[in-house]
Amino acid sequence: MRNRLILLLLLAFFLGFSQDNTSTENLTSFVNPFIGTGGHGHTYPGATMPFGMMQLSPDTRLDGWDGCSGYHYSDEYIYGFSNTHLSGTGVSDYGDVLLMPTNTVNFNNGANASASSAQVQKGYRSHFSHENETAYPGYYKVFLNDTNIEVELTVSERSGIHRYTFPKDSKQIVILDLEHRDKVLSSEIKTLSKTEISGHRHSNAWAKDQRLFYNIEFSRPYKIVAYYSPTEAPGYNPTKAAFEFDASEGNDLEIKVAISAVDEAGAKKNLEAEIGDKSFQQVKEEAETAWEKQLRNIDVSTTLNNQSSANRGLSGAEVRNNQKIIFYTALYHTMLAPNLYHDVDGRYRGMDLEIHQANDFKNYTVFSLWDTYRAAHPLYTIIEKERTNDFINSLLAKYDEGGILPIWPLAANYTGCMIGYHAVPVIADAYLKGIRGFDAEKAFAAMKHSAVQDKLGLKSYKEFGFIPVEEESESVSKTLEYAYDDWTIAQMAKAMGKIKDYKVFSERAQYYKNVFDPETKFMRGRFRNTWFAPFDPYEVNFNYTEANSWQYSFYVPQDISGLINLMGGKAAFENQLDKLFTAKQETSGRQQADITGLIGQYAHGNEPSHHMAYLYNFVNKPAKTQEKVHQILNELYQNAPDGISGNEDCGQMSAWYVFSALGFYPVTPASNQYIIGTPLFENVSINLEDGKTFKIEAENISDKNKYIASATLNGQPLKRSFIQHSEIINGGKLVFKMTNKASKWATKNTEIPTTEITENIIIPAPFIAKGNVAFKNKTEISLAVAERSQGTNSDKMEIYYSLNNSDFKKYSQPFTISEAAELRTYASAPLSDRNTSAPLSDRNMKNSEKQKSSVLKTHFYKIDPNLSITLETEYANQYNGGGKNALIDGIHGTNDFRTGTWQGYHDLDLKATVNLGSQKEVKTVSVSFLQDQRSWIFYPTEVICSIAENGTDFTDLPIQKIEAEKPSEETEIKTIAFQVDKNIQFIKITAKNFGDLPEGHLGFGGKAWLFVDEIEVK
Structure with missing residues (x-):
């Protein structure tokens, strides 16, 4: 590789200092x-x-x-x-x-x-x-x-x-x-x-x-x-x-x-x-x-004076060469996948593993959609329109053969990897951009089909308007990403005149509101209709996908105006963004190798963060976007083997660089809008398939001159911080004049981008703001609802509740329960004039007409007030099972450890003592453990139960050993029971953690988890 780099530097030298040498350079050399x-x-x-x-x-x-x-x-x-x-x-x-x-x-x-x-x-x-x-x-x-x-x-x-x-x-x-x-x-x-x-x-x-x-x-x-x-x-x-x-x-x-x-x-x-x-x-x-x-789809040239802090000590020619190498390598990486997947005669193996014929399209596999829908596929809609049709026809063929649009297809297999149904935005984005070389009716039916399933949390999502922690792992991320996908279905439905579908899916697109905690201003898991606690926005846990709350709380690309409103307005939103980029870099909770490329808690090495630097444009501060984008371009991409800050992910990491180096980025695919950042190169030509060219020029650009002073589009002043897809695809010239200071360019309300849902506004579901789901004597319950969204008569919103199937009554103040109960809640408000439904032309809804949120049920459990538990070892907060009383609260863990019902101990034994409050005749004591070796969770090697009348003189019952080392692909629950038949008051349970993961296990060299729930005394 070094010989090749020397060659590249010599090439740059002999080509001289020409600023426009795209006609003579061999781009593969970069x-x-x-x-x-x-x-x-x-x-x-x-x-x-x-x-x-x-x-x-x-x-x-x-x-x-x-x-x-x-x-x-x-x-x-x-x-x-x-x-x-x-x-x-x-x-x-x-x-x-x-x-x-x-x-x-x-x-x-x-x-x-x-x-x-x-x-x-x-x-x-x-x-x-x-x-x-x-x-x-x-x-x-x-x-x-x-x-x-x-x-x-x-x-x-x-x-x-x-x-x-x-x-x-x-x-x-x-x-x-x-x-x-x-x-x-x-x-x-x-x-x-x-x-x-x-x-x-x-x-x-x-x-x-x-x-x-x-x-x-x-x-x-x-x-x-x-x-x-x-x-x-x-x-x-x-x-x-x-x-x-x-x-x-x-x-x-x-x-x-x-x-x-x-x-x-x-x-x-x-x-x-x-x-x-x-x-x-x-x-x-x-x-x-x-x-x-x-x-040659994109020709770039750059000046010699871009001396970023990451390139100090390099000559101008070296810096120039490195920028072009990074750019063209990134463009190259966007073109390595998806992969052709049919023979020269058109035959291919389908998702049913049978042989099919591709007569009118090229069939592809390897769609890393959770990653690539964000920027790689939008890039293809500009420089690969014909291939985009092939990609979509490939996805539709997989729908025909396998019964559903794929999430991550590989070699005629559904891998079941990642979340969302992100074939949907890929299709919608192309359709709304006029790329329609596919059966749109079939495509829309396939998109809806993905959204109406009952698996992967969708059943709860449809019923409640969010996914509860106890129902599905990664519940917050799934709720947020489903909501965005649903918005793209709504946009395509609207374009196709499907008004009922538009209403349904534009409502679902707002379900993000149900996981927003107005007190902390973060997206949080809803656990039994309370908030998952204790809450730490730095904690990487099972509520999020490869991320923490910092890295998902800005993910509402379909309704950024709505998110800004939830956070308290533009100033509050800007302040929260500032905190994101200046927060401490450390994360807590589980180790997540994907969280890399950190600037504060912005994690460029993983995709959920990729749009965030561009959000300043939405609050009239494009200069801050320009600062952050310039920093990421120059610090987190290098001409080196370790030159990408995270998994390249089939082109997405590189597509971010390609777009951002051009000067704009698709924050919201399917909006036909690109948000302007800051250009990296002096001259760019995007050579479109129909022969047209879109040129981008940056005058007076340098490392210091990273701010946009003014801009023109086709010779006319451009005062907005976004451009439309049609303006690129029709050809033309975008010219930036750069300066070394933040300017007032595109800072007025009329000049900023918006993504906003203004029709079919929903009422967020109320949550339990205060109160213990499992309590001893009594608990006081307070109800609340997220900040009201634009389009509702928020000052007239009311919460209603019912206890044990009684009639609903209006909530006005906290109330107390002292026995086990079932609580039902919903919120209601009159429709506003803007909150319209079908037909779209009918905007005369009466203010007296009410709408309501979903009705939620919460079971409250009463713990024997005489019962208490002391834990001598510390459980992991991310697996707290509901807190210190989780092992005696009467709520049993399920087969999925990620649903919040298990208490987890990493490389620690369980040492717990239960106090019955007084001496009682006890027949049996039992305790349950989870095994999911694929997730590093092993049964304990042995369980010891000790009993005592006085809390000091304990007698050990016969030790129960478990063959925990036996390899297993199954997820299982084992209940260990001890025969007692004595009057006792204290019960001590000790469970020995498996410890070092065995040789042959994927995590060999690491430590095992011990998962326990519910110590039962009979």
């Missing part, structure tokens, strides 16, 4: 595929085509979170070169059909070898050095130090070529390993001739049933082949083969490989159609040409 291969970027450096099916890349890591792409820059050994890889994901898969040149027949990959091991133990892996490694779009080269073999790789869309140059007179052996990485379900190696083999590899990993077929052609016949099988059982196919070639026939060996998800014949057709008799050099040049054309 792509550094090693960016993101270090740290937590999870990218790969190998050869691939734009959105191609094959990713031919080295494998340096077999497992682990930072090995998701198969490669990590910190590694020293290469295990081989496989033909499929994922870019920037947080879960690993692929690594199919590994080939490795070597000079001995050895089927051991050497994963467990030490430096002093014998050759047979060392395996076929080889040490390598980055000094002897080169990569650029469509090409990869490395020298294998242990065998002195040079490897070169290049690709077409579904096929590729390995070129190995062996040292003179050495043995020439190529290992084919079908066991590499994923669990093999089925495999086959067929020798069709001395120069051709084919077969299949079906595997289980993230995709539970991935089916891949291959065809391989050698440029020279092999002379000997040896096979390896993991078992000698009759009929078991070999999973590895070693092919030896005659060294006297030459030092170079080329291997052409094609893959298919359909069958071996499909792989062969792919190879014949794409490569055939082409030489390595021809295929390499075609790949470079394809990438050059692809990168």
Whole structure:
């Protein structure tokens, strides 16, 4: 890589200091595929085509979170070169059909070898050095130090070529390993001739049933082949083969490989159609040409005086070069996925695992939608309109084949990964931008279908207007993201004239109001209709997805005006944003590797934060947006292996950079609006598919001149801090004049962006502001509702409640209950003139007509007032189960540990003493534990119950041991019971934590959790 960087710097020097050299530069020379291969970027450096099916890349890591792409820059050994890889994901898969040149027949990959091991133990892996490694779009080269073999790789869309140059007179052996990485379900190696083999590899990993077929052609016949099988059982196919070639026939060996998800014949057709008799050099040049054309979608040039704090000590030429390298590598990364997923004849494997035909569209897989709906897909609506139609038709085909729009589809599998139904905004955004090369009626039906399911918390969401903590994990994040998705359905419904659907989904789009706590100004989990407590906005817990409350409390892109109102107005909202960026960087609760790239609690390394820097525009402070965007662009992206602040996530991290470097960002996809930040480059040309060009110029730009003094669009003054999609897609010129001080540009109320829901306004559901759901003697209950939203007669809002199915009565002041009870509540208010429903033209609703919130039920439990519990060890707040009385409150935990009913102890034993208040005859004592080994939760190894009459002289009952070390994929609850049959007052329970996670467990090296609930005394 260093040699390539030196070359890039020399290129910049010889090109001189021209500010507009886009016509002469080779843009592929500005792509550094090693960016993101270090740290937590999870990218790969190998050869691939734009959105191609094959990713031919080295494998340096077999497992682990930072090995998701198969490669990590910190590694020293290469295990081989496989033909499929994922870019920037947080879960690993692929690594199919590994080939490795070597000079001995050895089927051991050497994963467990030490430096002093014998050759047979060392395996076929080889040490390598980055000094002897080169990569650029469509090409990869490395020298294998242990065998002195040079490897070169290049690709077409579904096929590729390995070129190995062996040292003179050495043995020439190529290992084919079908066991590499994923669990093999089925495999086959067929020798069709001395120069051709084919077969299949079906595997289980993230995709539970991935089916891949291959065809391989050698440029020279092999002379000997040896096979390896993991078992000698009759009929078991070999999973590895070693092919030896005659060294006297030459030092170079080329291997052409094609893959298919359909069958071996499909792989062969792919190879014949794409490569055939082409030489390595021809295929390499075609790949470079394809990438050059692809990168030409956006031409950028920059000045030499951008000296950001992150680039101090570099020359102007180096800074300029680094900016272009980071930009074009980011653009390159946005074009690695989704991946083509059909053969040259149009056949592909569908979500039903059957074979289908794509006659009028190209089929794709690998849609990381929770990430890419935010910026990557909006970028495609500008520079990839035709491909966007293919993406949507692919999603609709998956709906036809699998019964639902996918959330994260991979190789004809639903992975069940991440939250929301974000195929929906991808479709709506395209439709509302006029990209309509798909069946819109089918698309809308598929979108609605996703939204009306009863799984993943949607049943509660539809019934209550939010997801309770006790019903579903990640309840706050799911509520917020469903609400945004529903808004996009509403917008598409409105555009299609579907008024009833528009009303339903614009109401659902406001459900975010039900998880907003007006006291703390944060989005919080609603636990049994109270707020999840104790509350710490820094705490990463099961209420949020890969985040904490700081990082989700600004996620209402569909109704930013409504969120501003909830927070108390623009000044309060701005103040809260300031606090976000200046808060302490530490998080509490569970460790979350995705929370990286922190500026305060803004976490650029994970997607929920990506829009937040642009929110200052909505409160008349665009200069603050310009400051933050400039900082992120220059500090959190670097021309280095660890140059991306989090998982690249199939293009989303890079799409943020691409958009922001241009000077704007899609805060609300499906609004057709881009929020202006600050440009990075002096000249940009977006070359549109219809031949039009949208130019962006930044006059007097430098690191200090990061503020916009004024702007023009097509020669006319632009005084607003946003632009419309149509203004880009119609072509034209946007010119910024930059300055070194915050200006008054676009700061008036008429000049700022808004996203606002003004029709079909809902009434938020009331919550229990004070009162214990589980109490001893009595508890005082106060009811409240979130701050009123625009469009309701908020001063006339009323709360009603009912106890034990009595008639509802108006709530006016706190009340007390002293027995177990069921409380029902709802809020009501007259409709305002603006809160209209169908038809849209009818705006004469009467103020006397009322609407109401959902009706919520809460069960209150009375704990025996004589009963108390003392905990000698400390539970984790994020798993508090309801507090210090959780183990005696009469409420039992469910199978899902993330629903707030279990009390969790990390690497600690449970030590609890129950005081019955007086001596009582006790027959049995029982305590329940949860096992979910996939989540690091193990049963205790032993449980001890000690009893006493006086609290000091305890007698141990027989210890009960559990085979906690036994591996299990199941989530189970085990209740341990002790026979007592004595008069006692005190009961001490000790449960021994499993401790160190066992070898073979994904978390090996870490510590186990102990989850307990409900100590019952009978």
